[in-house]
Amino acid sequence: MQMANVIGHRGCAAHAPENSLAGIRDAARVGCRWIEADATLLADGTVVLFHDDSLDRCTNASGFIREQDWEQAVQLDIGQWFGDGRFVGERMPLLRDALACCRALNLGFNIELKTHRGEGEQLGLAVADIVGEETDNILVSSFDQAALLGFRQKNPHCPLAIIYDELPQDWEQQANDLNVVSIHLWERPLTKETIEAVKQSGRDLYVFTINDRRAAKRLWAMGVDGVFSDYPDTVLSVQGS
Incomplete structure:
Protein backbone atom coordinates (compact mmCIF):
# COMPACT_ATOMS: atom_id res chain seq x y z
CA MET A 1 0.00 0.00 0.00
CA GLN A 2 1.41 3.36 -1.00
CA MET A 3 1.25 6.35 1.30
CA ALA A 4 1.44 9.91 -0.04
CA ASN A 5 4.76 11.26 -1.29
CA VAL A 6 4.79 13.79 1.59
CA ILE A 7 3.89 12.59 5.10
CA GLY A 8 3.52 14.99 8.01
CA HIS A 9 6.16 13.98 10.58
CA ARG A 10 4.71 13.60 14.11
CA GLY A 11 1.68 15.39 12.75
CA CYS A 12 3.01 18.73 11.53
CA ALA A 13 5.93 19.13 13.91
CA ALA A 14 7.24 22.50 12.72
CA HIS A 15 3.88 24.21 13.11
CA ALA A 16 2.23 22.53 16.12
CA PRO A 17 3.34 20.40 19.07
CA GLU A 18 4.50 17.00 17.86
CA ASN A 19 2.20 14.03 18.38
CA SER A 20 -0.79 16.22 19.19
CA LEU A 21 -4.31 16.45 17.83
CA ALA A 22 -3.52 20.08 16.98
CA GLY A 23 -0.64 18.85 14.83
CA ILE A 24 -2.83 16.33 13.04
CA ARG A 25 -5.40 19.02 12.28
CA ASP A 26 -2.65 21.38 11.10
CA ALA A 27 -1.28 18.72 8.75
CA ALA A 28 -4.71 18.41 7.14
CA ARG A 29 -4.97 22.20 6.91
CA VAL A 30 -1.72 22.51 4.91
CA GLY A 31 -2.73 19.78 2.48
CA CYS A 32 -1.27 16.55 3.84
CA ARG A 33 -3.00 13.31 2.91
CA TRP A 34 -0.97 11.21 5.38
CA ILE A 35 0.59 11.82 8.78
CA GLU A 36 2.97 9.84 10.99
CA ALA A 37 2.87 9.80 14.80
CA ASP A 38 4.41 7.78 17.63
CA ALA A 39 2.38 5.35 19.76
CA THR A 40 3.80 4.32 23.13
CA LEU A 41 2.65 2.58 26.32
CA LEU A 42 1.98 4.13 29.70
CA ALA A 43 2.53 2.25 32.95
CA ASP A 44 -1.10 1.09 33.04
CA GLY A 45 -1.06 -0.18 29.43
CA THR A 46 -2.80 2.85 27.92
CA VAL A 47 -1.55 3.72 24.41
CA VAL A 48 -0.88 7.41 23.81
CA LEU A 49 0.97 9.52 21.26
CA PHE A 50 4.44 10.46 22.52
CA HIS A 51 7.97 10.13 21.15
CA ASP A 52 10.56 10.49 23.89
CA ASP A 53 11.31 8.24 26.85
CA SER A 54 11.69 11.41 28.96
CA LEU A 55 8.92 13.93 29.61
CA ASP A 56 11.38 16.83 29.84
CA ARG A 57 11.51 18.09 26.24
CA CYS A 58 7.84 18.11 25.29
CA THR A 59 5.86 18.54 28.50
CA ASN A 60 5.73 20.78 31.56
CA ALA A 61 7.00 17.92 33.75
CA SER A 62 10.07 15.75 34.23
CA GLY A 63 10.44 12.00 34.61
CA PHE A 64 9.69 9.16 32.23
CA ILE A 65 6.65 8.42 30.09
CA ARG A 66 6.77 4.76 31.11
CA GLU A 67 6.17 5.72 34.76
CA GLN A 68 2.95 7.64 34.06
CA ASP A 69 -0.53 6.19 34.11
CA TRP A 70 -3.33 7.78 32.10
CA GLU A 71 -4.71 9.72 35.05
CA GLN A 72 -1.30 11.42 35.39
CA ALA A 73 -0.50 11.74 31.69
CA VAL A 74 -3.73 13.50 30.78
CA GLN A 75 -2.80 16.31 33.18
CA LEU A 76 0.46 17.07 31.35
CA ASP A 77 0.69 20.12 29.10
CA ILE A 78 2.29 19.09 25.79
CA GLY A 79 1.86 22.51 24.18
CA GLN A 80 3.39 24.93 26.66
CA TRP A 81 6.95 24.39 25.39
CA PHE A 82 6.03 25.07 21.77
CA GLY A 83 6.10 28.37 19.95
CA ASP A 84 4.22 31.51 20.95
CA GLY A 85 1.79 30.19 23.54
CA ARG A 86 -1.02 29.28 21.15
CA PHE A 87 -0.90 25.65 22.26
CA VAL A 88 -0.78 26.06 26.04
CA GLY A 89 -3.13 23.49 27.53
CA GLU A 90 -2.79 20.96 24.70
CA ARG A 91 -3.12 17.47 26.18
CA MET A 92 -1.46 14.18 25.33
CA PRO A 93 -3.85 12.26 23.06
CA LEU A 94 -4.90 8.66 23.26
CA LEU A 95 -4.05 6.68 20.13
CA ARG A 96 -7.76 5.92 19.86
CA ASP A 97 -8.58 9.64 19.66
CA ALA A 98 -5.82 10.26 17.13
CA LEU A 99 -7.24 7.51 14.92
CA ALA A 100 -10.70 9.06 15.15
CA CYS A 101 -9.25 12.47 14.28
CA CYS A 102 -7.46 11.09 11.21
CA ARG A 103 -10.58 9.31 10.01
CA ALA A 104 -12.68 12.45 10.47
CA LEU A 105 -10.15 14.44 8.42
CA ASN A 106 -9.73 11.69 5.80
CA LEU A 107 -6.02 11.39 6.61
CA GLY A 108 -3.93 8.27 6.23
CA PHE A 109 -2.12 7.37 9.46
CA ASN A 110 1.35 5.83 9.77
CA ILE A 111 1.43 4.62 13.39
CA GLU A 112 5.02 4.21 14.57
CA LEU A 113 5.35 1.79 17.49
CA LYS A 114 7.76 3.55 19.85
CA THR A 115 9.33 1.32 22.49
CA HIS A 116 11.66 2.28 25.34
CA ARG A 117 12.07 -0.65 27.70
CA GLY A 118 11.65 -3.93 25.82
CA GLU A 119 7.85 -3.76 25.76
CA GLY A 120 7.65 -4.32 22.00
CA GLU A 121 5.30 -7.29 21.93
CA GLN A 122 2.99 -5.75 24.53
CA LEU A 123 2.79 -2.48 22.58
CA GLY A 124 2.16 -4.27 19.29
CA LEU A 125 -0.69 -6.30 20.79
CA ALA A 126 -2.24 -3.22 22.41
CA VAL A 127 -2.14 -1.19 19.19
CA ALA A 128 -3.63 -4.09 17.23
CA ASP A 129 -6.58 -4.12 19.63
CA ILE A 130 -7.13 -0.39 19.10
CA VAL A 131 -6.79 -0.46 15.31
CA GLY A 132 -9.10 -3.46 15.00
CA GLU A 133 -10.30 -4.49 11.57
CA GLU A 134 -10.62 -1.00 10.08
CA THR A 135 -7.18 -0.86 8.48
CA ASP A 136 -7.94 1.31 5.45
CA ASN A 137 -5.34 4.08 5.17
CA ILE A 138 -3.34 2.75 8.14
CA LEU A 139 0.26 1.56 8.09
CA VAL A 140 2.13 0.40 11.20
CA SER A 141 5.91 0.81 11.42
CA SER A 142 8.70 0.40 13.95
CA PHE A 143 12.42 0.06 14.53
CA ASP A 144 11.44 -2.69 17.00
CA GLN A 145 10.63 -5.90 15.17
CA ALA A 146 9.23 -7.50 18.33
CA ALA A 147 6.59 -4.75 18.31
CA LEU A 148 5.72 -5.51 14.69
CA LEU A 149 5.51 -9.24 15.45
CA ALA A 175 11.40 -7.75 5.53
CA ASN A 176 10.29 -11.13 4.17
CA ASP A 177 9.82 -12.58 7.66
CA LEU A 178 7.48 -9.72 8.59
CA ASN A 179 5.92 -9.41 5.12
CA VAL A 180 6.42 -5.65 5.15
CA VAL A 181 5.23 -3.45 2.30
CA SER A 182 7.74 -0.65 2.79
CA ILE A 183 11.11 0.28 4.23
CA HIS A 184 11.61 3.59 6.07
CA LEU A 185 15.17 4.92 6.13
CA TRP A 186 17.14 7.82 7.53
CA GLU A 187 18.36 10.16 4.80
CA ARG A 188 21.95 10.55 5.99
CA PRO A 189 23.49 7.20 4.91
CA LEU A 190 21.18 6.76 1.92
CA THR A 191 22.83 5.83 -1.40
CA LYS A 192 21.58 5.25 -4.92
CA GLU A 193 22.46 1.56 -4.51
CA THR A 194 20.33 1.30 -1.37
CA ILE A 195 17.37 2.91 -3.10
CA GLU A 196 17.71 0.53 -6.05
CA ALA A 197 17.96 -2.52 -3.78
CA VAL A 198 14.76 -1.66 -1.91
CA LYS A 199 12.85 -0.82 -5.07
CA GLN A 200 14.01 -4.01 -6.80
CA SER A 201 12.59 -5.99 -3.87
CA GLY A 202 9.15 -4.67 -4.81
CA ARG A 203 8.75 -2.57 -1.67
CA ASP A 204 8.09 1.13 -1.29
CA LEU A 205 10.79 3.35 0.22
CA TYR A 206 10.14 6.33 2.50
CA VAL A 207 12.85 8.60 3.91
CA PHE A 208 12.99 10.72 7.09
CA THR A 209 13.16 13.59 7.97
CA ILE A 210 13.23 15.87 4.91
CA ASN A 211 12.56 19.57 5.46
CA ASP A 212 14.20 20.98 2.35
CA ARG A 213 12.43 21.21 -1.00
CA ARG A 214 15.55 20.53 -3.02
CA ALA A 215 16.35 17.41 -1.01
CA ALA A 216 12.82 16.10 -1.49
CA LYS A 217 12.93 16.73 -5.22
CA ARG A 218 16.30 14.95 -5.49
CA LEU A 219 15.07 11.91 -3.55
CA TRP A 220 11.92 11.60 -5.65
CA ALA A 221 14.06 11.75 -8.79
CA MET A 222 16.19 8.91 -7.39
CA GLY A 223 13.13 6.70 -6.96
CA VAL A 224 12.10 7.31 -3.34
CA ASP A 225 8.33 6.99 -2.97
CA GLY A 226 7.87 9.57 -0.25
CA VAL A 227 9.38 11.63 2.55
CA PHE A 228 8.48 12.44 6.13
CA SER A 229 8.65 16.17 6.85
CA ASP A 230 8.23 18.55 9.80
CA TYR A 231 7.41 21.19 7.15
CA PRO A 232 5.02 19.33 4.85
CA ASP A 233 3.63 22.58 3.47
CA THR A 234 7.11 23.59 2.27
CA VAL A 235 7.84 20.21 0.71
CA LEU A 236 4.37 19.95 -0.83
CA SER A 237 5.01 23.26 -2.60
CA VAL A 238 7.61 21.52 -4.80
CA GLN A 239 4.79 19.74 -6.58
CA GLY A 240 3.29 23.02 -7.67
CA SER A 241 6.55 24.54 -8.86
Missing part, protein backbone atom coordinates in the same frame (compact mmCIF):
# COMPACT_ATOMS: atom_id res chain seq x y z
CA GLY A 150 3.22 -8.53 18.40
CA PHE A 151 0.96 -6.43 16.19
CA ARG A 152 0.94 -9.11 13.48
CA GLN A 153 -0.18 -11.78 15.97
CA LYS A 154 -3.55 -10.03 16.29
CA ASN A 155 -3.80 -8.28 12.96
CA PRO A 156 -2.59 -10.29 9.96
CA HIS A 157 -3.86 -7.83 7.35
CA CYS A 158 -2.71 -4.29 8.21
CA PRO A 159 0.34 -3.18 6.16
CA LEU A 160 3.65 -3.03 8.05
CA ALA A 161 6.98 -1.26 7.56
CA ILE A 162 10.41 -1.65 9.15
CA ILE A 163 12.37 1.49 10.06
CA TYR A 164 16.18 1.54 9.92
CA ASP A 165 18.79 4.20 10.54
CA GLU A 166 20.91 2.27 8.05
CA LEU A 167 19.98 -0.74 5.94
CA PRO A 168 21.54 -3.91 7.46
CA GLN A 169 22.92 -6.74 5.35
CA ASP A 170 20.04 -9.06 6.23
CA TRP A 171 17.31 -6.45 5.73
CA GLU A 172 15.56 -8.41 2.99
CA GLN A 173 15.25 -11.53 5.14
CA GLN A 174 13.81 -9.41 7.95
